[in-house]
Amino acid sequence: MDSPKPDRRSTLPLILAAAGKEAARRDLALLLFVVGLMAASLTMPGWAVYLVTVMLARGLVVLGLLLLWRTGLMSFGQALYYGIGAYAVGLTQKYLGLREAFSLLALGIVAAVLVAIALGFLLRQYRDIFFAMLSLAFSMILYGALVKSETLGSTDGFAVLTPHFLAWTPGTASAQYDLLLLCIAAVASGIYLVGRYLASPMGHLTTAIRDNEIRVEYLGFPVRRAIHVKYVLAAALSGAGGALVALAVGHIDPDMSYWTTSGEFVFVTILAGSGSVFAPFLGSAIFEILRTYATDYAPYSWQMVLGVSLLLLILFMPNGVWSLFRARRKAAAP
Amino acid sequence: MVTAVTIFVDGLVYAAWLFIVAVGLTLIFGVMKVLNVAHGGFYSMGAYAAAWSVGIYFDAGLAPAGSFLLLALSAVVVGVVLGLVLERGLLRFVYGRDDILVVLVTYAAFLILENLVLLIWGVDAYPAYQPSALLGSTAIAGLPFNNYELLLVVVAAAIGLALTWGLARTRLGKLLRAVIFDREMAVAFGIDVARLFTGTFVVGAILGALGGAVTAPTISVVPGIGVEVIVLAFAVVVIGGLGSVMGTILGALIVGLARAAAVHLLPEVELFVIYGVMSLVLILRPRGLFAQAQPRRI
Numbered sequence: 090m091d092s093p094k095p096d097r098r099s100t101l102p103l104i105l106a107a108a109g110k111e112a113a114r115r116d117l118a119l120l121l122f123v124v125g126l127m128a129a130s131l132t133m134p135g136w137a138v139y140l141v142t143v144m145l146a147r148g149l150v151v152l153g154l155l156l157l158w159r160t161g162l163m164s165f166g167q168a169l170y171y172g173i174g175a176y177a178v179g180l181t182q183k184y185l186g187l188r189e190a191f192s193l194l195a196l197g198i199v200a201a202v203l204v205a206i207a208l209g210f211l212l213r214q215y216r217d218i219f220f221a222m223l224s225l226a227f228s229m230i231l232y233g234a235l236v237k238s239e240t241l242g243s244t245d246g247f248a249v250l251t252p253h254f255l256a257w258t259p260g261t262a263s264a265q266y267d268l269l270l271l272c273i274a275a276v277a278s279g280i281y282l283v284g285r286y287l288a289s290p291m292g293h294l295t296t297a298i299r300d301n302e303i304r305v306e307y308l309g310f311p312v313r314r315a316i317h318v319k320y321v322l323a324a325a326l327s328g329a330g331g332a333l334v335a336l337a338v339g340h341i342d343p344d345m346s347y348w349t350t351s352g353e354f355v356f357v358t359i360l361a362g363s364g365s366v367f368a369p370f371l372g373s374a375i376f377e378i379l380r381t382y383a384t385d386y387a388p389y390s391w392q393m394v395l396g397v398s399l400l401l402l403i404l405f406m407p408n409g410v411w412s413l414f415r416a417r418r419k420a421a422a423p
Numbered sequence: 424m425v426t427a428v429t430i431f432v433d434g435l436v437y438a439a440w441l442f443i444v445a446v447g448l449t450l451i452f453g454v455m456k457v458l459n460v461a462h463g464g465f466y467s468m469g470a471y472a473a474a475w476s477v478g479i480y481f482d483a484g485l486a487p488a489g490s491f492l493l494l495a496l497s498a499v500v501v502g503v504v505l506g507l508v509l510e511r512g513l514l515r516f517v518y519g520r521d522d523i524l525v526v527l528v529t530y531a532a533f534l535i536l537e538n539l540v541l542l543i544w545g546v547d548a549y550p551a552y553q554p555s556a557l558l559g560s561t562a563i564a565g566l567p568f569n570n571y572e573l574l575l576v577v578v579a580a581a582i583g584l585a586l587t588w589g590l591a592r593t594r595l596g597k598l599l600r601a602v603i604f605d606r607e608m609a610v611a612f613g614i615d616v617a618r619l620f621t622g623t624f625v626v627g628a629i630l631g632a633l634g635g636a637v638t639a640p641t642i643s644v645v646p647g648i649g650v651e652v653i654v655l656a657f658a659v660v661v662i663g664g665l666g667s668v669m670g671t672i673l674g675a676l677i678v679g680l681a682r683a684a685a686v687h688l689l690p691e692v693e694l695f696v697i698y699g700v701m702s703l704v705l706i707l708r709p710r711g712l713f714a715q716a717q718p719r720r721i
Contacts, residue, residue: 161521161523162523163523163527211702211705211706214709215709217522217523218458218522218523218526219661221523221526222458222654222657222661223661223705225654225657226654226657226658226698226701227698229654229698230694230695230698233694233695234694234695237694348650348654352530352534355527355530359527389538389541389542390538390542391538392534392535392537392538392541393534393535393538393539393542395531395534396531396532396533396534396535396538397531397535399527399530399531399534400513400528400531400532403517403524403527403528403531404516404517407524
């Protein structure tokens, strides 16, 4: 037997170096993304500021779904946490009078995380369609509770006031813009943390679990706990998205936790593809543009537009729009 | 005592309705391993087609008894057309893809169907109370119960019997069970799985549309009725174990009686009781009551 023995010690630095390069490239891209957004926001008209804020906040939810989707799981009820985030903000403001943006955002995240930790014990046992539909069932329970209960605002929901930022109260003119900055900060931290997480050993388990869960178990990794962690992370991101949208829109209603909202998030996840942590925000941007034009040109066919584009995506672009970038990079490489 | 009888009869009626609505979903899943979200679309299409045609029928002043035939007929037409179009035109191209992607394809089909309903019939409500009003009511323990709703129990029982008997005794049923048990082996033995798939899907679609059609006389048919149905039907079949007809009967009975009990004893929890029961069953038996244990394959 004189076949060459693979020497782990000699390949490990190479792998680490490649990972480091990848991380450096991601951080640079993130920096460019944030600087570009902030520069663009200075020249934006008011309506665009609002649109970009909502787009970024909803992109956060999709970023959470991307974590699950990379694991091979799809939640059809992510609006549960989106709704929880939003209602945590709305209810605290209404009943406790707290109007400070940072603490409201934190509250939205904490509320979503607590619920996710509890539900995660049940959901982590399920895969595929069971996981998807059970999530859907839970989100419908929240929707039902919100619609039925007067104290929670019933079908109309209620208004959310303009927030303060720490000790500072912005004028109404600058409030939207300040919220956009908060949103950019939240998105940047989200991208950074998820990127770091995916590069960690636990993060590398995401695709491994999707490919072959039993082998991962044989390697000694706790698959269910890993899925639980991802589920809670996804919920935290969704809670943050919901809280930010509540502040930006200034109104919350039960539709935020309805299945159509979840469906839109799933749609954007498929549209974007799971190729990169930036993909959700590209997908979210395309979605908001699509929706703006669809309500203008085909107001009664919005679901049709969604359904048909979802079909076309699944059939002809299964890895999402991000795969276009990937393909070009590969083609450019010698 | 009266409350107990009321709960029992109400629960039975609701269970019958749940069974009719959910059995198509479980049949399609059992044979094809496709969770068909478009089932909700079949339901609303069936309801609208029935309500619309019954409305025209009574406006024309024809013999009232024929309207029952019309309910069944509209379900069959809707089911055959939609079933064929969806299975032959769409689903067969995605067999073998990731389960979730197949669900998403049916979800996309559901969105399109819901929008089609809106485009064809608009946003107005379609009442079709006549068949229900025609039958009058019966007094049970001194309380009047609508005969049409009691008829639903008979219809559900007939469907349940026909399906269990058909699966257990007929040649077609045996072929289907072979496919359910081991699809690859069935193909190897020369069973034409593609044709069985199309047939199953059409039957499932007819059952879904029938669920809508028989419901139309008891409700006001409005946009969005398909959504709740798909979530409810899923809860029922999950409790019983996806793919099992017996399980669906049991799941429908459990949910139906639990909901009726909640409505009469503690109305505030009505909405939670269904999902509460579902969560409880799943905690105790993660794959549902009647599901067989699945071997884990590497």
